[in-house]
Amino acid sequence: MAAVKPIEVVEEKVASRSPAQDAWREFRRNKVAVGGMVFIIILLLGALLAPFITPYNFAHQNNAYTRQKPMTGYIVTTDKLEACHWKDTPIEWGCTIFLAGSDSLGRDLWSRVAYGSRVSLAVAIVAASVALIIGIIYGTISGFSGGWVDNLMMRIVDFLYAVPVLPIIILMTVYFQALARAGVDSGVAGVLINLNQLTGGLMFVFIAVGALNWIGLARLARGQVLSYKQKEFVEAATAMGASDRRIIQQHLVPNIIGPLLIAESLAIPGYIFLEATLSFIGLGVNPPTPSWGAMINEGYQGLKSNPHLVLIPGIALALTTLAFNFMGDGLRDAFDPQLRGK
């Protein structure tokens, strides 16, 4: 890489670069965006490997050590081993220190923050995927069909623009949580609720978030399809007798997916906010599942004496959304040079 190469070799390489490689080079030059991506990768690894980087169980209440300050701790004696030691981490470091302090129930804050990343990343992935899938299918069908179908489908989108998302999501969350508590075990609802409980009471909220946020994507997808529909390669495919299904799957979707992915990556911080908001007002995840929003809510009561209970999950939340914003901006700049710097 660093070695100086003859000019002609370099030019040959330039000629053979694909647009994606070009974009990737552009993206790598944007240090802030790369930093955001690295942070997200570390966060993903941390969420997956949470059991290995946390000394305690996130739900374990240690009543003798509530509201500990960060970086304080105590030496474990053998008789306390049972009370706080978790799994088979070495005793020397496993139970000696509260890296980030402990909350009002004596639960280790670091463990809760680490596990809390799972919720935030889950909403990012689930809601974004749901929105992306609905948006692409809806927008593609609308744009490809044209005529009255397109007109009707776009009127429905206009209708959804007037839906106040937050109150509806709140009501839906209450509905699903109440159903889960009532323990319906028959029919479709019962099956779904069991699934929901397997995922810690999150699934429905996230699906609902995605299901109410695909409108922008559908419009974008429709616009893209409308412009690609006129292109020669689609005409060629039609002339060769390709079915509509094949044209959409093989020719249209691969072309429009890039801008949609980028647009959706910029929507992810919004989903993370929304989950945090729901948990903050006490409607999100079921306790004791940790979520950064719920932790801020719990710590908020004792803000004066223990600010770290709010600041640590708050900073984690802010850093995560910051990283997603930086990465999304970088991706957009790299893939769409026209928008660069906006």
Next chain:
Amino acid sequence: MIQYIIRRILISIPVLFFILLASFLLVQALPGGPFDTVGEREMPENMRRIMERRYGLDKPVMEQFVLYASNIAKGDLGPLMRSQAQDVNDIVAQTFPVSFQLGIMAVMLGFIIGIPAGILAALYHNSPIDYTATFFAVLGVSIPNLVLGPILIYVFAVSLGWFPVAFWGAEPPWVLGIFPQLSADFFWHAVLPVFALGTGMSAVIARLTRAGLLEVLSADYIRTARSKGLRERSIIIVHALKNSLIPVATLLGPLLAGAVTGSLVIEQIFALNGMGRKFISSIGQREYFLLTSLTIIYAVLLVAGNLFVDILYGWLDPRIRYD
């Protein structure tokens, strides 16, 4: 123009009707009802029946909805089940102004900080000023208000003691039904919540202003203006600014509506008696009419905000035609 506005309003009536129906059914579908408990104890079956009959809850759902919708058309948002002294109209009249005042002040703050910051960033493109402004804009977009709120409280209210920790500085009766009685106390209380809500908005506005102005500044008519030898100041203010604000105007509708909904968290953090806080606190009590009415008010605000933006759009950009 007038025709366009009338048509838009007529179109939005069925839209609002469907949202009303959907939220009414959703609220009614919540398990449990408003009369499950008396204080801490369970309400006896026969008493619950009596109470439900009193509020018409024993009728078929669609009949209830028709009654409710016709009452709303007459301007009656329904009764409160937990209180005889007040109905939903009273609650809205008390709480909506708080959310409204908070939202309007936050949007104003957003523009006061956001537009100058965006202009400066665009004028000094790729300079330290630009980088600083852009950095703070991304920071402002990324810090959720439920993080910013507690941080502001901790620093400025708890540690420094400059501002109050909670509560709104004005109470009903409102001036003209919606405005506060202006006093030093009102502004003193408003500083932290308005900043907590407005910072994110100013960041969004600054980004859009910067992008819009950068695009306009490279347009041909700006080069023409420069070649005529106009002063830089009049080029920016007279020629560039108005066009560059068009994308910002699109944001105004969602911002105004979002300010009223988005204030939900801020109201919770600062213990303000606004609409969002009322909404959340009445979920547990299953105040059917209050929940549905507040949802439809949010929807009306959204529709009105979007209509307002479309009208503003036409004023800012005469190239846009309504027909």
